[in-house]
Amino acid sequence: MRFRFARLPMAFALFALVALAALPWLATPYMVDLTTKIMIMAIFALSLELLVGGTGLVSFGHAAYFGVAAYAAALLAPKYDAASLPLLFAIAVLAAGAYALVVGALVLRTRGIYFIMVTLAFAQMAYYIFHDTKVGGGSDGVYLNIKPELTILGWKPFNLDNGLHFYFFTLVLLAAVFVFLTLLLRSRFGCALAGIRVNETRMRAAGFPTYSYKLAAFVLAGMLAGVAGFLFAAKDGFVNPELLSWHQSGAVLLMVILGGAGRLHGAVVGAFALTLLQEAFASEAIFGSFAKHWQLLLGATIILAVALLPEGLTGVADEIRAWRLRRRDAGQSAGATDA
């Protein structure tokens, strides 16, 4: 049987799931902790991919929903008691969704470059609210001292204080978000979003209320970013305004583009690639004293990636296929002139 590139994403997803599930038995605790962090960012990147790749909306302020959920979890958890995990989770995700609903209703009136800038502006607004006022402890941030717990009739299936339990909790959520988005993008709703990405006017002419569809996607993406934000707050137990800063929005957008927008697994690949590159460039073991200038190497790598891989890392397979098709066509037309 010939090797089929089209089957790659499915095979990739299964392989990645097995590899991630096996990782804690193969790697150091530091690696497990780092991977947990990367998987949280992967959920965050997946949520943005729903907007960028799924709907064609480039949001440059996605960190706001991540940060709002993290703040909601940290501020609303009881101070001296473990919060109920499902309750706190729901509150955080709904808070992010509510903020996305308000912002989305306004920003979806604009398009193109304006949309990019306006989403950025609303995220900056949220950043300054947490940074300058006393709601969230100002620039010092707030702590979530006790990890939330899940208790079913007095039984505790797992304990998030345990790094390994937290790792698998995150992995399960990542897999769930991935499967959910895969199914969503294949559904009627997902197809309508793809239609809006390609030609919004035509979709409106076909009778789709495109504004409502876009708003639904925007709120959903905000809520999924909230899932990542909740995990982040629960993991480190510390939340500060930098979570909402434009650097964070830029980083998650980078993950989506670097991995390859338009492919769900691209967001996951991008999250791993960007974080691991950062770790590698900043590691003194590999780059010695130059490691403190890791930003230079990361910046140069990003520039090279744009120049050489316009479709992102996961687009390489597609580009090879297109190249092979071109070569075959060229071969055929050459053969035709011979005859």
Add this chain to the structure above:
Amino acid sequence: MDLATFLIQCLNAIQYGLLLFLVASGLTLIFGIMGVINLAHGSFYMMGAYFAYGLAPFVAAWFGESFVLTLVLGLALAVLIGYALEWAFFSFLYRREHLQQVLMTYGLILVFEELRSILAGNDVHGVNAPAWLAGSIPLSDLMTYPVYRLFISAVCVATGLVLYVVIRQTRLGMMIRAGASNREMVQSLGINIRLLYRIVFAAGVGLAALAGMIAAPVSTVYPNMGSQVLIICFVVVVIGGIGSIRGALVASLLVGIVDTFGKVLFPEGAGVVVYLLMAVILLWRPEGLFRSG
């Protein structure tokens, strides 16, 4: 607020707004004419400020201390760098999607910040205003206003006028305006659009660097100074309407006034006010105050 304080705040607001205009006018031209989102524009502002800091000792050693000569040298250097950057990095971005432009210019920011850290370190540096501008003007018994801030405003106004004359009255300006409204048509008329782009980009870099240089004595020179200016300039460009110099002028003055008085009247919510202004204006006019023209 008494009259003298009010006057001082007004002057500060105008000076801040005019400085934003220098940076934003280059940004709006690059947006409007080339359709490129340039996140690295703030880095050019930072570059200018570090030129003012770094070139001054050289100028002093070779020609004797001269602030104006430092400005001229820095400006020339910035324009050259802009020209080279357009050739090396930006010329192939025009046909790419916005996403890739965002990604690549973000990479450039990282490179510029790190180069700055390698060449000039991570400390905050002060830059001295020239002696002939160091005085201040008394406004009341207690309040004075520094002459140097008036000088900043004057330089900005002069640069704005030059920009206006070039764009409205010269052949180059005509080509720039035409390029903004219809790229293919300009090309088919035999105008070298690549050269035009390169000139506009270099000019944009020069404007941002000039703003950084003249602001250095007031703001000091510090790491990451570019990104703050960048975000505010995005707000200015979006409020004014992408590609519109006139819009950039009105919007930057508006932002200058709102930001300065926001800080005085509601110190707690100062950061939010400017973004609130942008949100309100975009709800009223989703394309900004002035569409390109």
